[in-house]
Amino acid sequence: MAIEPTDDLIQLQRASDEAHQAVRADPTPEAWAAWRERAGAVQAAVTEWATENGKPRNEVEAAVKKAARYPAPEA
Numbered sequence: 537m538a539i540e541p542t543d544d545l546i547q548l549q550r551a552s553d554e555a556h557q558a559v560r561a562d563p564t565p566e567a568w569a570a571w572r573e574r575a576g577a578v579q580a581a582v583t584e585w586a587t588e589n590g591k592p593r594n595e596v597e598a599a600v601k602k603a604a605r606y607p608a609p610e611a
Contacts, residue, residue, distance in 0.1 A: 538599070539591055539595055539596055539599040540599075541585075541596070541599050541600040541603045541604075542585065544581070545578075545581055545582060545585060545596075545600045545603075546600060546603050546604045547604075548574070548577055548578045548581055549578050549600050549601060549603075549604035549605075550604045551574050551577075551578075552571065552574040552575045552577070552578045553604065553605065555567070555570045555571035555573075555574045555575070556571050556575075558570065558571070559571050578600070579597075582596050582597050582600055
């Protein structure tokens with residue numbers, strides 16, 4: 537059965553991805569700190585969701601990244 541990430545998890549991943557892009561564009565200490573903070577929030581949320589739902593953490597993380605980076609076209 538496929539893992540369906542929540543909108544909250546997807547939004548957290550997108551915020552982390554945006555912070556990563558900011559680091560790539562301008563690698564200041566502030567940009568790195570923001571990325572680390574957002575990436576940590578994603579990791580914690582993914583771990584919590586996987587534990588609560590009895591799913592493998594790595595599969596949840598992959599599903600979240602896929603949903604955040606390659607959204608399905610709207611019907």
